Amino acid sequence: MINYPDSVIREYERIKKLISIRDKKDKGSNNYLKIDNKINEAWERFDNLKRDFIEQITNKLCKNYNIAVEDLTDAKILKSTKNRRRLRLIAPRYLFIEKAKWKCQKYGTQFVEVNPAYTSRTCSKCGKVKENLSLQDRIFKCECGFELDRDINAAINIAARGACEAL
């Protein structure tokens, strides 16, 4: 599991705080504009921190591994709710994917986008599809007795599909 470093999350929280302070000021006033400037600078810093991190992480990953991701072009999950928006803002997939594609080419490793159907709901051990997995279920539990973090279970399925496609 790889998470953004704390510095990125902190910057995002700081921006949210600044926005709420700014919005209590009179629009167009000196104070308002001063804070607005700060917010713009903070967005820039936030973007740079993200880019640096993605640069480093894709370097490390794509040099040493073949990469498989879900092809989410048509996925319902990207249709926006507030949480999805926040998630996309902090962890924009396209930034990572574009970089990873390019780096794999550069290092001669493989990059594949796989069919995302049932990657979360399939047991990575026995292959059985679980019908009733909700987003609240953080642990994947299968009838066969297998239990694993749902994201890691899905990642194993994605990697396995990627390996098939790459053959």
Ligand SMILES: [Zn+2]
């Ligand atoms: Zn199972």
